[in-house]
Amino acid sequence: MSSSTLQAPVRSEDAGIKLVDCDIHPTVRSMKDLHPYLSSRWREHLDSFGQRFRQAFVSSTAFPKATPALARRDAWPEDGSPPGSDLALMQRQHLDANGIDRGMLFPLFPRALDERNIDCAHAVCRAINDWQVAEWIEPEPRLKGTITVMAEDAEGAVAEIERCAKMKGFAQVALVTRPIEPLGRKRYWPIYEAAAHHGFPLGLHNSGNNGHAVTGGGAPSFYFEEHQAVSMSLHAMVTSFIIEGVPERLPDLKIVVVEGGFAWAAPLGWRMDGLFDRFRGEVPHLKMKPSEYLRRNFWWTTQPMEEPEKPEHLRQLLDWMGWDRIVFASDYPHWDSDDPRHAFKIRMSEAERQGIFAGNAQAIYGDLLA
Amino acid sequence: MGHIATTGMIDCDIHPAVPGMKALLPYFDAHWQEVIDARGVDGLDLAYYPPNAPISARPDWRVPGRKPGSTLADMQVQALDPFGISRGILNCLYGGPAMYSADLSAAICRATNAWVAAEWLDKDDRLRASIVISTQNIELAVDEIERWAPDRRFVQILVLGAHEALLGQRHHWPIYKAAEKHGLPIAIHAGSAMRHAPTANGWPSTLYEEHCSFTLTFQSQLLSLIAEGVFTKFPALRVVMLESGIAWLPSFFWRGTKMWRGMRKEIPWVDASPAEIVRERVRFSLQTWDLPQDPTYLDQLLEQIDADDIFLFSTDYPHWRFEGGDPTRGLPKALLSKALRDTPLATYPRLKETT
């Protein structure tokens, strides 16, 4: 029996939703766009001192990306403002053209999740959250928001979740995936408890720079390496969540791993299980095998699409991880984004397709997509 | 599986344990002997394998009063004789490579190599060894390679899985030049000098998490070796990954190849896909800890890896990787067919020589 028959994708409850995109990046034309949502104290601070990260440059990341603004070259608005800053273009080029019924906003720029000044980070996170509602979600109801919070101060993060939970249009909570300590550590748990309490999944998109080298062996030289190392940091993040006991403590918490690929999902479970017996004495708080938490609490987005040497290997991967564990994401308007019409090079049944493109996301987000 | 019956298996990863600095002392010069005594330099077991942690030794290989794997007699009785090992490669994991002082680091590596030669290689013909080096100072590392390379019982060069800088970076290249010249593969073993947090995400609470995540460091090291052009510059060099696991290979192949297609202009000397380079130039030791239980999935995994000549058999003695008297137990036949002899012999030309 093939395991794909065992793991039937979840049926869509709202047949009107046929395509959910779990990763869309809106941005500002400039920091001025956030001014209406910032107090004068923080407007002046940002004007004078700007944001401060754990990196050498004022406004570039340490590894120049593949393209300017890491964007698809065809996504620049005609007036030259940054890709992702023009709702009308996003609607025309992506939402309408690709038939996106629901899109999850992931604001990465301006970057607040790993700002070093914690008060400033909270102010910018709050502004970004208000800006999402006012400038994206209200004018375009297909879009859903992500509550961005500053993880290093859990108390402040919880307060922001509480504030946003009273607003309409948010569907998940996001924090930096490379915080100062691995995300499973207890200092971050109040954030997860607040998210679970309000029924928000965590949407964890690779982001941030904690000042640690991006690999255990030091910093790489090339973007070719760094881009992959950042994906790998999500493997470490999932490992941390499970082994530190977050899903054991919060069995209903849903964690969506965004933009890290998914070919590693099942093999990570095999590895954790393989070592489990030797290390049980160190983790008596784990009541199930690690792969069981993986299978219960985690989901992955499709982008950046896995491209096996033989396309049919993709089907094997999905069998391994479960067809109900994967949701479509485009990453619009970034350079390595995927097109829903071309990303999958395998034939899928109608049920498989429906699960990946809509049903699984509905199972995760439920009414939050309404 | 039953492959144990075919005699002559080659074990590519055995760990002789340094009992302590006292045992190494005769192999230092007078200056360092005095320093070690005066400052109490000792306790250099690496943190990835705390001696009492279950993974560090099989319970039935623990002998009261001494570290597992710290005497030749134990190794002979517990592994070499019962498993019928015709050749075993000693990879001594001790703290020399992790010292910050380049001089002390090199001195400990040198004493470790001398100790391995005198206490192990001289006393059992079946044994071969890796030259332990520190990458803290590259000139001293090359000196150490040159010192031992003429001794044909040293069959490869061993470096820690993580140190100050990723291994592809070009200041390391004199090591690879020496390795290529002497026909010695470079082995990278799980473990870290802890110059950096174990992952990009910082310091985890548990040893368990570190062992699970070390695959990421292996992948980063491979990417570095590929991207910097080590395989281009040193066409005869082979790299061996010890205790890396293998289930991450398909994901690594596909992601690396996809990124190479998009970004190869950043590293134009890389004129083959990462998948192609790894299959041709990199070898992986088995005791794997990341194989799926479902035999169908295992077949699919091996089909995706699509290379039957990249695996090297190992017992990983005295680490606790398997139970009972058959170190091949639990390893799929498809992996073993070449891993027991053919691939080790192809990887280590010196293994064919008699001494």
Place this chain on the structure above:
Amino acid sequence: MSATATLTRHVVAKVGEIPDKGSKLVKVKGRPIALFHVGGEYFAISNVCPHEGGSLCHGKLIGLIRSSEPGVYERTRPFEMLQCPWHGWEFDIRTGKSYCDPDSIKARSYAVTVKDGAELAEGPFVAETFPVSVEDQYILVEMK
């Protein structure tokens, strides 16, 4: 029937309207074609990237970057490699072949010629929706 008998030349642009190192998206028999101008030469390839369908006319023209030695970057054939606007795969604008997998991954390329308006008046060229004047030169794409 010979291959040449079925080829038709389609007038797709006027010389001068595409700046050097620029591109134009044109349609020939309903097919989107990316037309490029490099130093007075014109090239046409299918606008649809064989990977994920990126619109190649939005791509960036770069040199052919190769290397004889790590750390050495040798740039030849300036602006003759097209980098897809999405995932950055490189295509040779003369052949449409991808750099990394030239035999199996390629964008279809089409022959391009430049003709005087006066010649075009005589035919047999297809200038579907394109006004032609005798004073100018025109770019033609060959297609079955």
